[in-house]
Structure formats: C-alpha cells, structure tokens
Amino acid sequence: MERDQMERKIISVSKKRQITIPLKYYKHLGLDNEVECTLEDGAIIIRPLNRDSGEFSVEILKDLIAQGYSGDELIQEFEAHSKNIKKAVTNMLEEADAIAAGEKKSSSFDDIFGPESE
Template sequence: MVIANEAVERVEWKRARVSQKRQVTIPQKLYEQAGIKDEVEFGIKGNNIIIRPVRENTANDNFSDLILADLIKEGYKDQELLQKFRERQAELHGAVKSLIAESGEAARNFKSGDDDTDELFGDVVED
C-alpha cells in the first residue's frame, strides 16, 4: 500500500574517478553531509556499494547504561559490579538472538499459513 503523502527521498549523485589502486575521493559536500570523521564502512546491496561513516558504539546501542543503572540500584560495587555487568550483557545478547530466531520462525509460519494470526486479525483487509 502506498501512502499519498509519503515523502520521497531524493538522491544527490556525484561522479568520481576510480584510480588504478581502486581508490576514490569522496566529494567534500557529501563527506560533510554524511558526517564522516576518520573511518567509513562499506556494504553492498545488489550491485550498489554503500559507504557510511563508522558509528562508534554508544552506551545506548547495547543498553550498557541501562544495565549499569539497574546493577547499581541493586547494590553491586567494584569487581562484583563488573562481573554482574558482563553476565547481564551476555544474557542480553542471547535474548536478542532468541528474538531474532523467533521472529524468523513467525515469518515463515505466516507465509505458510501455519500461524494463529488469522484468528486475531482475520477481519483486517489488506489493500
């Protein structure tokens, strides 16, 4: 379903030569707009190469600040705090992996019609 008011993102294209060493210079305007500092990372989607600035992990990216806050409230200090922090981070990683696996299974079941969503959403009409 396409929403009429959906904003269409325009792409600004610039050309750059590729050297014999496979090097390119990023045009300054694009470099600044992307917020590139000293490193970029590359990805590929189809036949398109994606270049983006490396984003340093922040506490919010892996919930470290929330884990630490909970542990401090629970009264942990010093080495015990560090040990419990590592345990909770490992638990979080496992929980995320489980959620990903469960969502994949739900998607496969939905495609095959083996899920229970029709009971819940059977009256919803898709356009």
Template sequence: MERKRIKVSSKRQITIPQSFFNKLQIKTEVDCILKDGELVIRPVDEDHFFDFSDLILEDLLKQGIPTEDLVEEFRKNRKNVKHAFEQIIDEGKHIAKKHRENNIDETTELFGDLMEESSGRGKI
C-alpha cells in the first residue's frame, strides 16, 4: 500500500499526487465515496456506467430466448446500450443548442406546470 499525506486547501480542494494519478489512469473524473468513515477516490470507469448486464439478461430471459442463442443475443444487446446513451446525449445537446439559439427558457418549457403549482396554486 502506498501512502502520501496531502494538504486540503481553504476551498476543500486536494491535489492527487502525480504517481497515484498515473497509476490509476485517471482521465477527467473520479468517483468520491464516503464509506465507513473513509473517503475513497476512484477513477470513473466509463464502461461500468453503461453496464446493464443484469437487466439485459433478465429481459432476454423474459423474451424466452433459446439457451443456444442467449449468449449471442446478450452480446448484441450489450453493445447497443452505450450507443443508445450516446444518441440520447447527442439529441439532448442538439435540443439545448437549438433552445439557446432561439432564446427559449428550457426550465419553463420543461417544468412550467410544476413551477406554477409550486408558486402557491397547487401542490409540490
């Protein structure tokens, strides 16, 4: 186990030692986890974010996919998850850009009814 003491700035910021950063192959984000009185900082595993293996398998079983085809169908479905999320994100970016160009207030457009209700005329 490697250990290094680091300072915490007045803004609660820390600097990850270069050797730790390199060994963990940190890119642009880390997960910060509070566990049993300790702070765990670990690199974000992008592929893990898109891992819906249990849900894919459950769905394939519900569809009654024959055992001999299950592995092949699982692999196909698993590849599609990341692509689907990327498409959703791209669509969202495109819509946001369009709204900015047209000066449309996304908050009001998306949550208008809820905002009216929370202003005293309804429940929230």
C-alpha cells in the first residue's frame, strides 16, 4: 500500500493499552500472533515479526572470520553464537510478553538513553 493510498482508521485503546488491528490491515500484512513495534518520528510502527535468524548469521560469520576462525572451528563458533542469539531473542520476547501482560514494568526512553540533552 502506498502511503497516500492508505485508508485512515481510528481504533480504540483499552485501559490495558491494547488495540485491535483492523482485519484488512492484519490480512494485508500477513500478521501472526506477534508483531514488531517501534517508535519512529513520534509514531508507533507495527510490522510483521521476522523470526528468521538469518539476518544475524551473516554478521556473526563476518565477525568470526575477522577474528581468524576457519574450517571446523568456524562452524563450532558459529553454532555457539547462533544459540546465544536464539536465547537472547527468546528472553526479549518473554520480557515483552510479561510487560504486555502487566507483570513487569517497562523501561522508559529516559531509563534506557538518559534524559534528552538540550
């Protein structure tokens, strides 16, 4: 969908900060039970969640080769690093679920990056 062709929808936000994505948008984007949510230029952007760890694979391999690994040693290190990425992603998703369920407090922008400087 082109930005100028987008249909405008107003949706409600529940007391638990939950929203319902219009079915037309949900189907168009091929969404599943999880999405990626980012804050960009004062807007919340919701995108399909790409759980393909392949995007990390190239970066992991480049880093390991730069460290001098090759052959079987490269494969072993790659497998170890890949497992660590999967664990980190799983932990992040579990934390996001806990925040969404109200079981854990989320961090604010200032908590992470500090107060904005003038």
